[in-house]
Amino acid sequence: xxxxxxxxxxxxxxxxxxxxxxxxxxxxxxxxxxxxxxxxxxxxxxxxxxxxxxxxxxxxxxxxxxxxxxxxxxxxxxxxxxxxxxxxxxxxxxxxxxxxxxxxxxxxxxxxxxxxxxxxxxxxxxxxxxxxxxxxxxxxxxxxxxxxxxxxxxxxxxxxxxxxxxxxxxxxxxxxxxxxxxxxxxxxxxxxxxxxxxxxxxxxxxxxxxxxxxxxxxxxxxxxxxxxxxxxxxxxxxxxxxxxxxxxxxxxxxxxxxxxxxxxxxxxxxxxxxxxxxxxxxxxxxxxxxxxxxxxxxxxxxxxxxxxxxxxxxxxxxxxxxxxxxxxxxxxxxxxxxxxxxxxxxxxxxxxxxxxxxxxxxxxxxxxxxxxxxxxxxxxxxxxxxxxxxxxxxxxxxxxxxxxxxxxxxxxxxxxxxxxxxxxxxxxxxxxxxxxxxxxxxxxxxxxxxxxxxxxxxx
Numbered sequence: 001x002x003x004x005x006x007x008x009x010x011x012x013x014x015x016x017x018x019x020x021x022x023x024x025x026x027x028x029x030x031x032x033x034x035x036x037x038x039x040x041x042x043x044x045x046x047x048x049x050x051x052x053x054x055x056x057x058x059x060x061x062x063x064x065x066x067x068x069x070x071x072x073x074x075x076x077x078x079x080x081x082x083x084x085x086x087x088x089x090x091x092x093x094x095x096x097x098x099x100x101x102x103x104x105x106x107x108x109x110x111x112x113x114x115x116x117x118x119x120x121x122x123x124x125x126x127x128x129x130x131x132x133x134x135x136x137x138x139x140x141x142x143x144x145x146x147x148x149x150x151x152x153x154x155x156x157x158x159x160x161x162x163x164x165x166x167x168x169x170x171x172x173x174x175x176x177x178x179x180x181x182x183x184x185x186x187x188x189x190x191x192x193x194x195x196x197x198x199x200x201x202x203x204x205x206x207x208x209x210x211x212x213x214x215x216x217x218x219x220x221x222x223x224x225x226x227x228x229x230x231x232x233x234x235x236x237x238x239x240x241x242x243x244x245x246x247x248x249x250x251x252x253x254x255x256x257x258x259x260x261x262x263x264x265x266x267x268x269x270x271x272x273x274x275x276x277x278x279x280x281x282x283x284x285x286x287x288x289x290x291x292x293x294x295x296x297x298x299x300x301x302x303x304x305x306x307x308x309x310x311x312x313x314x315x316x317x318x319x320x321x322x323x324x325x326x327x328x329x330x331x332x333x334x335x336x337x338x339x340x341x342x343x344x345x346x347x348x349x350x351x352x353x354x355x356x357x358x359x360x361x362x363x364x365x366x367x368x369x370x371x372x373x374x375x376x377x378x379x380x381x382x383x384x385x386x387x388x389x390x391x392x393x394x395x396x397x398x399x400x401x402x403x404x405x406x407x408x409x410x411x412x413x414x415x416x417x418x419x420x421x422x423x424x425x426x427x428x429x430x431x432x433x434x435x436x437x438x439x440x441x442x443x444x445x446x447x448x449x450x451x452x453x454x455x456x457x458x459x
Contacts, residue, residue: 002044003198004028005333008037015040018400019333088158097150100143103287107135127241130276134283142287180207182327185348191336202330206410210326213414217319218297220421222290224428229286231432235439236271236282243268246447253454260446304351307377315420320349321381322413329407332399338386339365346378353377361386381409 006028008016016037022028029039111131118128186199247265250257257265271278296302297316307316327345332338339362346358357375364371365386385402 003334004042004044005202006032006042007040008032009040010037016397016400017404018396019335082162085159085162088155088162097146100139100146103139104135104143107131107139111135124241126276126279127237130280130283133280138280138284180211181350182207182323182348185344186327186331188347189336189344190340191331195334195336198334199330199336202333203326206326206330210322210414213418214298214319217315217418217421218294220418220425221297222294224425224432225293226290228428228432228435229290231435233282233286235435236279238443239264239268239271240279243447244272246451250450250454257450258446260442261450264442264446304353307351312424315417315424317377318413318417318420320351320354321378322410322417324349324354324378325381325406325410325413329403329410332403332406335399339363342383342386351377381406 002023003019003021004025005019006017008018010016020028020031022031025039025042028042032039111128111134114124114128114131117124182203183200186203187196189196191199243264247268250261250265274281293302297306303316303320307313307320324345327348328341331341331344336344342358342365343362346361347355349355349358354375354377357373357378360373361383364373382405385405388398
């Protein structure tokens with residue numbers, strides 16, 4: 001019997017939301033009428049129904065993604081193993097893989113500019129070698145690595161999965177990496193298969209929107225960080241190739257230099273001692289920091305550490321709490337036990353400390369205790385509502401109300417985290433502008449003023 005999510009009103013016009021099993025819409029209306037409720041709207045809570053209902057409203061985020069092609073193949077009537085093989089036979093793309101051509105283009109332009117400067121002046125041969133290494137070795141290696149991760153390896157995994165289905169073998173462990181943490185821990189929970197299917201179908205539409213907000217949060221954080229790293233690379237390049245030209249001029253005339261100029265010259269000598277190797281390592285380190293930050297925040301394996309950073313960590317903590325609240329709302333809407341709901345929701349947070357706290361809360365609920373385990377990471381979530389007895393005539397209404405509360409909190413926390421990411425982006429932009437302005441002012445005062453004084457003395 002299918003399960004429906006409904007919206008109804010009671011005799012006083014108060015809206016009531018919930019889920020119920022019924023053969024069809026008419027049977028659901030009769031069932032609610034027996035409870036003195038008038039049906040307003042309803043939707044079937046199954047995976048096929050949710051896909052059909054959201055097919056026209058949800059945007060097609062990526063044209064050649066595995067999930068889109070697999071859904072189309074399955075809906076066309078192909079068996080599961082044939083659907084997987086058909087997806088593996090098509091070209092795959094990913095946003096991370098799409099950054100490689102841009103990196104190659106930028107590196108090639110820099111190499112061409114360095115070659116032009118070297119050909120016109122006879123100088124900057126070290127810059128020519130460095131940009132050549134980046135354009136011909138470093139970026140192509142990054143491109144090959146990304147292609148293996150996002151294009152070649154997924155195809156091999158899909159073919160291996162298809163072979164396992166044909167042979168009747170269990171799901172390979174690697175396939176769990178392609179599943180979001182929310183769905184992964186729901187499938188690992190101790191609820192029945194029917195409940196797992198309902199919770200998964202309930203979570204899927206919300207996860208699409210949550211993934212979009214997560215990508216927006218990551219890009220809002222990575223963009224200004226990339227700008228700051230680029231500015232630092234420009235300063236490093238100036239210290240390596242431009243400041244030594246001024247040092248040669250000042251040393252040739254034996255000019256007494258102010259302390260700021262001497263400081264810049266000393267830093268330039270240290271940078272020059274590292275040579276092109278240090279410059280290339282600086283570029284690789286900057287690119288590596290950006291890639292690790294983007295991948296780490298997208299996959300979640302560094303978010304627990306970042307959540308402990310003052311001010312900045314608040315946004316990552318909100319994202320984690322939104323995931324916990326979203327899983328709790330879905331499981332409570334589908335009549336899952338409170339202990340297993342809190343255990344699964346905290347495990348899906350990807351935070352080890354939160355998972356341990358959730359396990360303690362679940363055991364406390366199973367033992368019938370009323371003691372709420374305190375947790376700074378989960379502060380703000382009304383988990384004490386789960387410790388209220390769910391028995392009695394108003395148990396269903398109470399459960400629905402709690403689920404609605406957690407769903408609202410999940411949406412609010414996601415929006416707050418996105419706004420916090422924008423604030424961080426603005427702060428980093430101001431920092432970059434300050435560094436740029438300070439550097440330009442320091443260069444003018446420390447280099448050009450002594451040079452102008454030298455020219456005046458010559459005349």
